[in-house]
Amino acid sequence: MTPTNELRLLPWSTPDGKPCYLSTDENGGPLSRLADRTEAAQLSAGAELLEHAEEVLTDAQAEPDDLRLLAADLAGTLQDVLRVAMSRGHRLPTPDPAVERQAEGPSLPAASFG
Numbered sequence: 687m688t689p690t691n692e693l694r695l696l697p698w699s700t701p702d703g704k705p706c707y708l709s710t711d712e713n714g715g716p717l718s719r720l721a722d723r724t725e726a727a728q729l730s731a732g733a734e735l736l737e738h739a740e741e742v743l744t745d746a747q748a749e750p751d752d753l754r755l756l757a758a759d760l761a762g763t764l765q766d767v768l769r770v771a772m773s774r775g776h777r778l779p780t781p782d783p784a785v786e787r788q789a790e791g792p793s794l795p796a797a798s799f800g
Contacts, residue, residue: 695773728766
């Protein structure tokens with residue numbers, strides 16, 4: 687199995703909103719470790735915001751301004767979490783098709799299942 691992408695999408699963007707990438711042969715270099723810590727912080731913040739969102743959404747007294755702020759915070763956090771997911775997904779190894787076929791086992795026609 688080989689990585690699907692040699693560049694790592696970093697969990698931040700440039701000031702003008704463009705993605706940042708890291709090209710290195712080191713998995714544990716200083717910038718990689720910073721990116722790992724940043725991703726962990728973003729995921730933790732997302733979990734905390736989700737708990738807060740559940741509280742706000744069940745509060746019948748929540749004001750429209752509170753809901754708008756919550757929606758904006760959720761959108762920003764979702765953007766961070768999607769970037770983490772994309773980055774981690776690109777770093778997954780590409781499965782070898784021959785090995786994948788072996789793991790599937792025998793194939794049966796649909797008629798075999800009645």
